[in-house]
Amino acid sequence: MRLLATAGILLLSLASSAQKKTPSVKPPLVSAITEADLKKDLFAMADDHFRGREAGTLDELRVSAWWADQMKAAGLKPAGDDGTWFQFFTMKRNRVSRASTLGISGRSLALWTDVLVAQTAPASISAPVVYAGTATKTELDALDLKGKAVAVQVSADQINMNISLPARRYPGFVQRKYAQDLLARGAVAIIFIADATGEASWSQVVPAMSRGSYNIEGEPGATVATRAPVLWVHGALGESLRSGATLNATIQVESFDYPSVNIVGRVEGTDRALKSEYVLFSSHQDHDGVRQPYGTDSIYNGADDNGTVSVALLAAARAFHKQPGRRSALFVWHGAEERGLLGSKWFSAHPTVRKESIVAVLNGDMIGRNNADSAALLGMQAPHRNSSDLVRMALEANNEGPRFRLDTLWDKPEHVEGWYFRSDHLPYARAGIPALMYTTLLHPDYHTPMDEAAAIDIRKLRRMTEWMYRTGWKVANAEKRPAADPGFKLER
Ligand SMILES: [Zn+2]
Numbered sequence: 444m445r446l447l448a449t450a451g452i453l454l455l456s457l458a459s460s461a462q463k464k465t466p467s468v469k470p471p472l473v474s475a476i477t478e479a480d481l482k483k484d485l486f487a488m489a490d491d492h493f494r495g496r497e498a499g500t501l502d503e504l505r506v507s508a509w510w511a512d513q514m515k516a517a518g519l520k521p522a523g524d525d526g527t528w529f530q531f532f533t534m535k536r537n538r539v540s541r542a543s544t545l546g547i548s549g550r551s552l553a554l555w556t557d558v559l560v561a562q563t564a565p566a567s568i569s570a571p572v573v574y575a576g577t578a579t580k581t582e583l584d585a586l587d588l589k590g591k592a593v594a595v596q597v598s599a600d601q602i603n604m605n606i607s608l609p610a611r612r613y614p615g616f617v618q619r620k621y622a623q624d625l626l627a628r629g630a631v632a633i634i635f636i637a638d639a640t641g642e643a644s645w646s647q648v649v650p651a652m653s654r655g656s657y658n659i660e661g662e663p664g665a666t667v668a669t670r671a672p673v674l675w676v677h678g679a680l681g682e683s684l685r686s687g688a689t690l691n692a693t694i695q696v697e698s699f700d701y702p703s704v705n706i707v708g709r710v711e712g713t714d715r716a717l718k719s720e721y722v723l724f725s726s727h728q729d730h731d732g733v734r735q736p737y738g739t740d741s742i743y744n745g746a747d748d749n750g751t752v753s754v755a756l757l758a759a760a761r762a763f764h765k766q767p768g769r770r771s772a773l774f775v776w777h778g779a780e781e782r783g784l785l786g787s788k789w790f791s792a793h794p795t796v797r798k799e800s801i802v803a804v805l806n807g808d809m810i811g812r813n814n815a816d817s818a819a820l821l822g823m824q825a826p827h828r829n830s831s832d833l834v835r836m837a838l839e840a841n842n843e844g845p846r847f848r849l850d851t852l853w854d855k856p857e858h859v860e861g862w863y864f865r866s867d868h869l870p871y872a873r874a875g876i877p878a879l880m881y882t883t884l885l886h887p888d889y890h891t892p893m894d895e896a897a898a899i900d901i902r903k904l905r906r907m908t909e910w911m912y913r914t915g916w917k918v919a920n921a922e923k924r925p926a927a928d929p930g931f932k933l934e935r
Contacts, residue, residue, distance in 0.1 A: 471762070472765055473762075475762035481758055484758075485751065493744075495745065496728060503728070513757055514528060519764065522709040523705065532703055533659065534703050535659060536699045539652075543692075545674070545690075547572070557676065559648065563664075564668060570592045570690050571591055571687075571690075572634065573592070574684050583625075592630065592634055594636060595634070595636065596681060597635045597637065599638065632671055632673075633674065650735050703786060705775055705776065711767060712772070713769055722770055723805070724806075725807070726749050726755070727777040727780030729779055730749070737891050741892060742892055746898065749809065752807035759772075769919060772919060790870075791876070792870075801871070802925060803830070817849070819850040820837055822880055826856060829927055830925045845909050853882075
């Protein structure tokens with residue numbers, strides 16, 4: 444009897460699998476994602492113990508090694524280089540050397556105290572100074588700037604200061620406002636004379652400016668080239684630049700190589716054909732390290748940025764491990780995102796799986812703050828949308844689960860923050876891979892020591908995790924991979 448019954452069941456199941464062309468897809472295992480897990484992982488990762496996880500420091504390496512242990516415990520398999528959890532890459536750091544000398548009319552200026560060097564490029568220059576002051580474009584036409592250093596009294600007019608971290612970003616906006624025009628007129632150096640806004644931002648910009656610039660091989664800026672120096676002096680020095688001044692500057696740049704690392708794990712898919720394809724979940728484990736204090740705190744723990752998404756990926760990995768999809772799932776925590784998306788630039792150019800096998804990238808950056816019911820999906824609208832299929836899946840996933848009210852303004856090319864261009868999905872989108880960014884947007888604690896785990900809305904974080912996971916589950920099980928839209932072209 445038992446034998447017969449077994450044979451009967453076998454026949455039945457054979458018959459049913461022959462009838463059905465597509466296996467039925469299980470519902471996503473949303474119950475595997477819990478607030479308790481997310482909270483525990485977040486508080487551990489964003490603890491002072493890891494000293495803000497700055498890329499290129501032992502702190503980033505230490506959190507990465509610890510993170511690999513968490514991935515192993517979550518049931519992931521290593522998918523980095525040579526069967527390890529890691530993909531190391533070399534960051535190129537260039538910085539203005541303390542040996543640089545700068546002076547005006549024989550008076551020497553102390554680097555970072557009397558003068559800021561706003562770009563990391565070597566220069567050796569001795570040139571007369573032309574005082575342009577607050578000259579308009581037409582008034583500039585009357586001045587001969589060729590071969591001269593031009594001194595400009597800057598102003599915040601026409602600069603939108605209603606942005607995140609305005610003090611730290613002011614020099615960049617000033618440079619964008621003035622520099623091209625002045626250099627086109629033949630100036631060989633620019634001296635910006637600080638206005639009140641510049642004076643207020645001075646101490647805020649020194650930590651990043653003096654650190655220098657970071658790149659990876661093959662990226663512009665990895666090797667330093669001589670460029671016209673762009674300097675800042677205090678307003679009080681403006682008077683001395685009015686007539687007959689000379690600028691003498693020997694700017695030396697020193698270069699360093701530092702290791703950074705991507706951490707990579709996978710859960711293998713169940714479908715014999717489709718498991719060689721991957722849905723890639725993306726976060727970054729680095730943050731800004733130890734910097735200028737706010738009050739008494741100088742450790743930038745980056746709980747929202749990007750502790751939230753890092754622990755979301757781990758939760759999604761646990762869910763995939765308990766219930767794998769048809770396609771495989773790849774989980775990448777990128778290093779050195781804060782230094783210019785370096786880990787994702789490296790991985791997208793040197794993926795540890797075949798590039799063509801990555802069917803979608805679901806990246807997140809900061810998913811645990813602001814209004815409990817709102818969120819944003821960047822890459823949802825033209826010109827940022829590179830896969831209508833993938834956008835449709837993400838919107839369905841939102842409707843079937845968390846039902847966030849979606850912001851649409853931050854995904855527009857005219858939005859002042861340019862948020863789409865500031866996280867790890869970007870290099871993948873540029874490489875033609877369908878890619879999205881999940882975010883709950885900026886807040887006043889962004890890139891300050893106040894971005895702490897205690898300020899995270901854990902309930903919202905769970906719902907955002909559910910949304911990313913539900914999207915990934917759809918992608919992993921869909922009959923056809925999401926198609927890339929033809930003619931995708933970003934505005935910059
Ligand atoms: Zn971030």
